[in-house]
Structure formats: C-alpha cells, structure tokens
Amino acid sequence: MLDSKTPGGPLADKWTQYKNNIRLVNPANKRLIDVIVVGTGLAGSSAAASLAEMGYNVKAFCFQDSPRRAHSIAAQGGINAAKNYQNDGDSVYRLFYDTIKGGDYRSREANVHRLAEVSTSIIDQCVAQGVPFAREYGGLLDNRSFGGVQVSRTFYAKGQTGQQLLLGAYSALSRQISKGKVKMYNRHEMMDVVIVDGKARGIIARNLVTGDLERHSAHAVVLATGGYGNVFFLSTNAMGSNVSAAWKAHRKGAFMANPCFTQIHPTCIPVSGHYQSKLTLMSESLRNDGRIWVPAKAEDAEAVRKGTLKPTAIPEADRDYYLERRYPAFGNLVPRDVASRAAKERCDAGFGVNTTGEAVFLDFTSAIMRYGKTEANVMGLENPSDDKMRELGKAVVKAKYGNLFDMYRQITDDNPYETPMKIYPAVHYTMGGLWVDYNLMTTVPGLYAAGEANFSDHGANRLGASALMQGLADGYFVLPYTIGDYLADDIRTGAISNDTPEFVEAQKAVQAQLEKFVSNNGTTPVDDFHRRLGRIMWDNCGMARNKEDLTQAIADISALREEFYANVRVPGSATGYNPELDKAGRVADFLELGELMCKDALEREESCGGHFREEHQTAEGEALRRDDEFTFVSAWECNGQPNDANLHKEELVYENIELKQRSYK
C-alpha cells in the first residue's frame, strides 16, 4: 500500500493546518537552492514563476520555441472557481463534491478539497495579472456552466480561456526571466532524469537546435510536462505533446498511476481522412447552448449520410435528443464520459450522420431563437419576425462562440450558424499520470509532478474547466509550499555537481539511443508507427474496452515496438536540428506506455468514469463500479518491459463523501 502522506484533521482544515506546520526555507537559503521545472504550460509556468519569486534559482525548459506556446494555450472553455458570484448555491464543498462525483469516486479527497479551496485565489490572481476575463455590463466577471454541475462557476475569456491564462502565467514567468531568477531554455527537451543517492538531482536535456546534450543539476526537479493523449496519435493534443519526460521518470522509479484513465471528449470535429494529423475540439461550453441529436429514424440517418436529406429538413418530432431523453436532470450537460459513450451508442446503432457514420449533430437553432427573442424584448421590438429573431440571436451566439464557429467553418467548410455542427468524441485529456503524494512528490524523492502530468485530482473522469484550475493551483499555490518542506533538508547541501558518474552515465545512455535511431537504416517513417499504435489504442483501449481486445492489444503493441526498432527510418544525424529524431524518441516511449495502459485497463475489472469495461455495465448501459474491490489507485512500478510492471495500490478512503452510483438522470 502506498502512503499518500495526507495530513490529519478535518477535511476543510487540512491544507491550512498543513501549510502552517510544514518547514520553511529562509530567504537567504532559498538563494542557495536550484530547482528545475520541465514544461511551461499552466502548471510549469506558474510553478517556475512562483518558485523564482520566492527566491529559488529556477531553470525552466520547454521543447517549443517559446514558453508561451505550451498546449495549455489551446484550452477553450473556461476555468472553474467556487466564487459563487452568481449566488446559485456554489461553495468550496460543492466544487469538491462535484469533482469527486464527476471523477466517479476514484480521486483523493484531500487533494480535491485543496483544489477547490485554492480555486478562488486563482481568479483573484489572474485578474490582478491583467487577464481579460469576460465581463458583464456592470463591469463584474461573467460565468457560464460546464458539464456535470448545476451551478455557473466557470470563468472564461471567449473560447480562448487557456490562452489568456497561459499568457498571464507566461508574463509572470517573463518577469522572473528578466530579473535573472529564471533561466529559460527554449527548444530543449528533457531526455532523462538523473538520480543521485536515491534523489532526483537533475536532468539530461537536449538542445533541439544544435542537438547537443546538456547536464543540468538541481536540488529538485518538477515535471509539468502535460498528458499523454497523443499515444492515440489522433487527439486534441498538440503535435508535440508527449509522455517522454514522465515516462523517463517512470523508468527511473516513479510510479505511473491509473494510466488507463483517459478522457474522450464528446464534442470534437470528426475524422475526415487517412492523412488526418489531429482532431480539433469544439469547446464543452457549446453544450450550454447547443443541443445534441441524431435522427430518430434509421432511414433519415441513412439519407443524411448519403447527402440526400438536409438535417434542417428533419422535423422536431423525428429528432432524437438522446442526452435530454436519457438524462433529463443534466440534459446536454452530462459529464464528458457519459456524453461520449452516448454518442458512440447511437452511432453504433446506425444513427450516425456523416459519411463514416461516426458523427452526431450539435445544433444551435433553439439557442439562436431563444437569444433572439430576449434581444428583441430588450430592444423593445413588438412581434418580431422569426427572421429578425434569428438575426439577433445569431449575433449573440457569435459574441459568445464566434471563434469556435469560425474554426469549425474553416475546417469543415460548413456554416454552423445555418446547419448543425457534426461532432464526434476524441481523445482529449489523461487523468492518469505520475503518482504523487499530497505534496505532489512522485515516488522518487525530490521529483515532483504537477498539472496534467500527475494523476491526483480528477479520478476516472475530469470535469470541464477543471484542467486549467488544477494546473494553476498546482503551480501557483500548492507546489511552491510543499516543495519547501523537502528542500529544507538541502540548505547545507551546496550546489549539485553535474560531473558525477550518474550524470555521465545518463548522458551516455541518451547518446546511445539517439545514435541508434539515426543509424538504423530502416525504411518506414516514425509517423507510420505512431498511426498504427494509435489505431490499436483507439480500437481496443478507447471508449469501450474488454478483456479479449485488451489482451490482443498488449501482444500487438509489443510486436509493433519490435518492428519499430527494427525498421524505423530516422533521416539526418544526431547533431543539428532534426525534428524526425525528436519524434522517434517520443514514439518509442508511447510504444511502451500504450502497453502499460492496456495492462492497467485489463487489471481494472470494473467500469468507472472514462474507463468502460463492457463486462461491467448496468442494465441501462451505464458504467458499473465495483467499489468493494477497486476503490484504489493503481500505481505501476517499472520493471523492464511494460507488461512486467508491478502493481502497487493506494487505497482511497472516503470520510466525507458517500460512494454512490453516479446518476445524472
């Protein structure tokens, strides 16, 4: 059993009391301590900025050409906080409760409560930094709703909330860079963690422009390197998003927790062809106003697929608003896992609406007319025509979601103001990640994981607008405190040498792998393997999983990995700028991770959140948890090949919430 090091005391007081009692490092000593932060998304940028402000010497790394480009930038819909500005009954407890329930009772109570507690500070902090959140005419902040909750607690900046929050964190980071407290390494990739005397003491980084390997030492290392959704090849992640930093840490002793917990987001633009390189998300905020449906008659669906029937020509009575039908209490705002499975169920039953049969409609007609009517009232128009209301309503929808509608039109060549969007679920987020204790420390002393890279807060399913919240909570308000407790032991250590055998050996091993890739003389490009891995993962470890498929997938991935090493072609050399070489290293790690994900999915003989085992479902097809046997976190210890990993368990204890079958009906 793993010890989460959760402090004692009543749930609501744990964090405050803990902060009051952990050890501090005095300002003079902080100047003697170095911290490495890998990744500059919300968690990484905010952690690097905060640690530098506190006085530590920080080195920050990102593989992009600027820290501002990390994939947090693409988050669209918003960020949750228990401000209760709308006076709709929100509170810290309710945010905590919704997150635990949304996660299908597979997250750690104390971490989630802490997240809910600090959520309000995030909004205050961001406003102080000049983040331009959406406001109402009175000048106060506006909110909207997201899935799985019955309050409006989501703060937003049109469909670019992630961008605005990341630029806020980036500006805080830039301020510290200008002061010399953060040394920034752009276009650098972490190749390995270096462990000295059982502690994380640095990294091997590769300058992606020159190809040079560099040894960087520090007293502690923070990985804020994001999630691993790209193991599916097609996902909403950026092309460069990868698992490599986390996987190297795993290989050096950090346990990987719940790797099979992946989030399939219900509203993405469907696949259009074999050349497809990524899938584009349409923000969950659209489910505030969009209604999801498929034709109720199979023959109508068939005609829509053939292009002989327009969706707008299908009368209301012949439409199946299946989320509203199945889940009247939450309707279109059920959590993501539920909405995704429901879409798959309809499409599998033959009601899909695009040429591949894998799409459903997201329709804004009702919202446009509703907003149009309100606007007409505001303007004092008597008996406005439908056309007038439509025109006014479109303007409102444009103001709310304009950039998303433009993006949709750009990609599909369809006009979503006139005809419903076609959407389908796609891989979006990974709840699993490096196992961390209450301090966000992995099983390797001195190695921390923050943001999507860790597993801690979202259980088996993340609620919308909670990823931004967690990234900034970890980076601004949690890690800067908890890391001090560990570093208090290091005030007399002095600078860590990067010349020790541990560093030399780690660098040699990295060099050897790079040389191996470029001298392989294979025939098949890296992407080819990545695509095939993605297909195996999506077919067998996607929205629905079963024992037979998972067993087969483990064998298939293992075989694909062998083929990869035998036959991959990496052009160019290990020196100089070589993006294909960067990709090869990342795909090599995905080929191991994928197998572990399948193994984890196979061992978890229950359904919960995004993990749906076909063998375990209710009569209505809902996920069926098996709390007696599986109320634990699976934490995998590397033991050579992924399939040989050892399972460790962290028991999940619910003292404040009663475990229930999740219901959104």
Next chain:
Amino acid sequence: MNLTLKVWRQNGPQDKGHFDTHQLSDVTGDMSFLEMMDVLNDTIIREGGEPIAFDHDCREGICGMCSMFINGEAHGPGRGVTTCQLHMRSFKDGDTITIEPWRASAFPVVKDLTVDRSAFDRIIQAGGYVSVNTSGETLDANAIPVPKADADEAFNAATCIGCGACVATCKNASAMLFVSAKVSQFALLPQGQPERKRRVTRMVEQMDKEGFGNCTNTGACAVECPKGIDLTNIARMNRDFLNASVTGE
C-alpha cells in the same frame, strides 16, 4: 489535385538557401496545409531524403508556432487564419505554391521554414507584464469593476498569438503590431496603469534593440494578422510612448 511546390531550403542561419521543387499528387481539399506538408515529408523520407523542417504544434490556430509565407502572404491566402488552419480547398489543381520562411533580420532562420522568434520573448520580458507576485493574496477579482467595452477591447488585443506574421508581412519588418497589442491590453485595464509609462518605454526600446524596423502606417500587418489585431493598437502605443517620453519618470 496535383500541385507543384517550391519550398525554401536552408541549412542553418549562415547557409545561403535555395528553392527545391516537388510535385505532389492526390491532395484533397479537406487536408490542412500542414497535413499536405506531412504527406510531402512522408514521401521525402521514404525516398531517402531529408524532410522539410517547419514549426507547428497545436494545429488549431492558437499556439502561434506555425509560420509559413505562402505565395507571398503570411499564412497564405485567406484572412483570419494561421497556416495550420488553411485548407487545401483554397487551392486548385495544377497550382504552383511557393513556400518561404518568415523573412526578417530579427528572425534568423534555424532551418528551412523554421525561424528563431525569441526576440518576441525578450520584448515581453522587457515589460509585458503586471508586476504582481503570484501569492494569490490580492484583491477579490470583483473588487475593481472594469467596463465591459474596455475588457472586450483588452481581450481583443490580448488574443495576439505571437506568430510574427505582422513582422513577416511588413516591408520594414516592424514588430509594432505585436508590441502594441500587449501594450494595449494593459493600457486598457486598471491593473496595467501603475506601470503604463515604464512598460511602453521599455518594450519599445527592446523592440528597437532587436532590430525590428519602424512603422510607416502601411497597415499590411493588420490585414495579414490571423487574429485580426487592430491597427489602432499601434496608434495607442505611439500616443503612450510619446506621453511617457515627455512626462515619464
């Protein structure tokens, strides 16, 4: 459709560089421009060549990483889109497409179509922030109401993705649109007031130091900007800069 692609190849900043010509067939309209480049690179690798290096990441128009000068236009034909959002339906069978990197002395070429835009980071580091520590111990977020019109305009300026299309488009390789967007975001918000003069002065100084050219009010930057950043931001920055020069500390 079948296309002829003339692509700029340059092995590092010191190399002279040249165009390579490739023929590509079976391109479909639903492909994004970068997916077309993926297909081209796949072919090159299988034939034993070195693929074309280009920057890209999110492929949904927000990270600002992609940066191609296509047929003489930053991010190619079409308005309000980045290269990754440009789709091949904008081209027709038989077209010749010329693809170049951003060209500006402040953006040295790393390789092929990849350039070094770290000058933008240094401009932000010179003052593109509000100096507030990240303790969370600030005013309640609703303590200072901000008029919606100001908040919206600040937001519009803040949507700049830092891609550098403005610089690549400008005949003077000026970065005024980029710098003024950040200056404006804070100039429009109450949080930005205390450092308003210092910020604009320092950011403009850094911009000049990086070797970007000056603005001659052509307005091409705003036309090619994928995020529609408005030219009035430059006017605001100029006013603020003048004001700071005369009345600043």
